[in-house]
Amino acid sequence: MRPPTRDRIIETRALTKRFTSSKGLFGRSVSVSAVNDVSLDIRRGETFSIVGESGCGKSTLARLLVRLLPASEGAVLYEGNDISSLSEPEMRRLRKDLQFVFQDPFSSLNPRMTVGALIEEPMKVHTSLSRKERRLKVADLLTKVGLRAAFANRYPHEFSGGQRQRIGIARALASGPKVIVGDEPVSALDVSVQAQVINLLEDLKAEFDLTLVLIAHDLAVIRHMSDRIAVMYLGEIVELAPNDPLYDKPLHPYTQALMRAIPIASPHGRSMDVSLTGDVPSPLAPPSGCRFHPRCPHATSLCGTEKPALAEAADARMVACHHWEKIAENSQGSVREPPRSENAEKRFALFRERSQRQEPVTAATETQIKLSERSHNNA
Amino acid sequence: MSKAIDLNAAPVLSVENLALRFKGAPANIIDGISFAVRPGETLCIVGESGCGKSVTALSLMGLLPRSVAQVMSGTAMFGDHDLLELSQRAMADLRGNTISMIFQEPMTSLNPSYRIGDQIAEVVLRHKSVTRAEARQRALQMLDRVKIPAASSRLDDYPHELSGGMRQRVMIAMALANDPAVLIADEPTTALDVTIQAQIIDLIEELQKETGTALVMITHDLGVVAEIADRVCVMYAGHMVEDGPVEAIFDDPQHPYTIGLMSSVPSVGPRSGRLAAIGGMVPAIDNMPSGCRFTPRCPFAQTNCAVSQPPLDELGPSHRAACHYAPLETVFPEAVFQEAGS
CATH class of the missing domain: 1.20.5 (Single alpha-helices involved in coiled-coils or other helix-helix interfaces)
Incomplete structure (x- = not known):
């Protein structure tokens, strides 16, 4: 059934997730499409990042990728097979391959389980290892994530945020996954600890041949870690490109605005620019046409009526904008960091x-x- | 950006050797904190969680009960007043009036059951002899100044009707309603998205230029520091490890913690290899290392570091660092040559 050697490990086809909420006691129900018609492919062994501001649907998309949420429409293909139609037992078997690391290391670990039991649990479900083998593997995983094997007997509350995130990562690794989806895995951590966890994720990715899908809002972290990046706005992908081209020459006006808003860590590059005014519109009533048009400095009447498709631009890039070619001519969004001083x-x-x-x-x-x-x- | 700051002007707020200890704690939560801000100047206090930057701010605002946080030493001169000596009542007259504060989480700092116009007007009524109508007029004017669109129709909104960025604008309007001499901002943009953060920082800078308010900004984000600061004070585990003009801190970082912090932040420029992480973690208050508190995590630490706490030494024009071995390359030259060769 499965097509031979594919380089795509996860694909989504016109993926849509709608949440409905009823308004008031007798009110009509309102539906929000948190993720709207998203098609993308994630390649084996890459680090694929999804970036966007709060409420853009990036966390929902991450959960759809591993079916922590059921899709409303469209399909998610893992290794070429549609996972949305799998039965629960079949899906449970697949979870061995698809693991998730959550943002908040404080609420995602069961406080009543020891660290050892937390890491062992996925092995009980997914492997036939003996008790002794599992214990050894727990010790091994703890070591791999930079903790002590003796920590297996302790409880989550005894650990700091960075350590808990390491425990979450060890647990995600326990079943021997092929894909790890991280929803803001480092954003709750302090800078120095964040660097440790970023390095750890990179090491583990190489060691275990993982494909990483990262959800993040920190554009510097994404620049550092990703191979390819999808930029989301109000539930839709507006641009998808390899790392360097995206930062060197963002094509979509929203990406350009995002890049210009990054504060650069150099007092000589004070360039942060307020190019986006206003707030993200409510997803309950998304704007017609291109969802970005009310805030876009380049919008024309066409943008208000017709939705631009995510289409191939140059160099393996995709962009959803009617006017990207014109805008690209005088693209001002590129991120330049002035060189450091010699002393630094x-x-x-x-x-x-x-x-x-x-x-x-x-x-x-x-x-x-x-x-x-x-x-x-x-x- | 060139701001007109009179470098000879007397500081509006001058903190000298501040040390605080929580009741029953074995060590001071902050120790030896000294800084000053002049009118129109922006001082950024940088550090990671638990370094004592928020405690410093709260103690200056008189928001830490003295019964809990004991002042062990120091003064905080604000005009003729020592903020650390003032009675609760006297402090309440200053707070929100000539010295005010904005917090990280605007949702929890605004009262959810009062209209925002009333909340801003309350600050004016408390400190100025004005009528209700005048206070309301001032609230409207402030909402306009923080660029809330259609301010007059927003005056009667409740906080939950506003977005995060708008709420932070309301907080700023409230903090600046009485034209304070000093504004303390504790991570005002941390909870906001990057495009909204840019708007808020821009707004703060613009209002500061108009009013000449001295700004003490607490943040962990070096990008924000580089963007807004005139002077920077780096804190680690309750100690000041380095302070100086923003250019000196970024171009000539001296303390190993400052250096480590800067090199562990990923750059938005092209990837330049693995991040340099600072090993270990911030020490807990009941387990503070002796001597320099960074010793256990410092790749340059020598035996005497754990013994004696290094003083803040002047290493450049008004640039100080608390390290026995700064500048590092003069003490550890061998590695530099290797690095330069590779």
Whole structure:
């Protein structure tokens, strides 16, 4: 059935999710399309990011990709098979491959389970490992995410936010997944801890041959981690492009506005620009035509009536705008970060070098040593 | 951006060697905090959660009960008053009047059951001898100034009827209604989307230019700091580790924590390899390291770092850092040469 060797691991076809809410006691129900007619493909082994402002539907889309929410219309294909029509038991088997890391490491771990039990649970469901094998794998996973194997006996509340996120990641890895979808996996963390978790995700992706789907609003994190990026606005994808081209020359006026609004971490590049006025319109009554047209500086009467399709632009890029070619001619959205001073560069390099030299003496290796001692004693 | 700040002007707020301790805590939650802001100047206090930046702000506003947070040392001179010595009543006369504050989460800082116009007018009525109609007029004027569209029709809205960005505008309108000399803003844009954040920062800068208010902005976002600050004060685990003009902090960062913080932020420019992360995590208050509090996480730490707390040494024009080994490259030269060669 399955077509031979595909490079697409997940595809969506005209995916739509509507939520209905009834207004008042006898009121008519109102429907919101949180995700509207989204078609995209995610390639095996890539880091695919979905970016947009709050309420754009990016988290809903992430949940649809792994069927944590059922789609209203359209299809999600995993390895070429439509997962929306699978029965619950079939879907449960598939969950082995598709794992999810949540934003809030405080509410996504059951406070009554030990860390060990939390990480072991997916193995109980998805693998036939013996109890002893599972325990060893828990220790191994804890080490892999930079925690101590001894932490298995502790409870989530004993850990900091960054550590809990590591536990969430270990749990997601436990079933041996092929795809991990992370919904803002680092946005609740402090900068220094965020960098640790970003590095960890990148290491694990390489080690376990994962495909990563990241939902984020932080444009710098996305720039750092992604291969390809989809930009969403009010439930629709307005632009989809590889990383560098998107940041160097954003095509859609919304992407351009987003890029210009990023505060650059250099006092010499004070360039942050308020090009978008007003707020995102209510998704209950999305604007006609192009959903961005009421806020778009380039909008014409056509934009108010006709919805632009997400169409192929140059260099494997897609953009949903009637006027992108004209706008691209004088694109002003590109992100430029002024070069660092020599002193700053020098000290950053020094810091990096020294901290890498220190890295071997972290908690992770400490456990590795302990574990190898233990297996030594057992033998 | 060039702002007209008179560098010889006397500071409006001057904090000297502030130390606070929570009741029963084994160590000071903040210690040795000193900074000053002049009229029209923007000081950014940067640090991660738990570094004491919000505690500093709350203590200056008199919003921490003295029975809970004890002042161990220091002064905070605001005009002729020491904010740390003022009675609750005297503080209440200043708060919202000549010194005011905006918070991170506008939804929880606005009263959900009062109309926004009334909430702004209340601040005016409390401090100025005006009639209700005049206060309401002032509220309308403020809503206009924070660029809320159709302000007159918004006056009678409840907070839940506004978006997050609009609510933060209302908070700013309220904070600036009495033309304060000092505005303290605690992560005012953290809860907002990036395009809304740009609008709010722009608005704050514009209003500041008009009024000459001194701004103390608390944030963890180095992008926001670079955008708005004149001076920067970097805090770690309750200590000040570095302070200076914004250009000096970014171009000539001296403290290993400042350096680590800056290099662990991903750039929006092309990817330049793996992020340099600071290992470990922020220490808890019951387990504060001795000496320099950054020692356990510092890749440059030597034995004496855990013993003696380094003083804030002057390393450039009004640029200070608290590190025994700054500038680092003079003490650890070998690595620089390797790095430069590769």
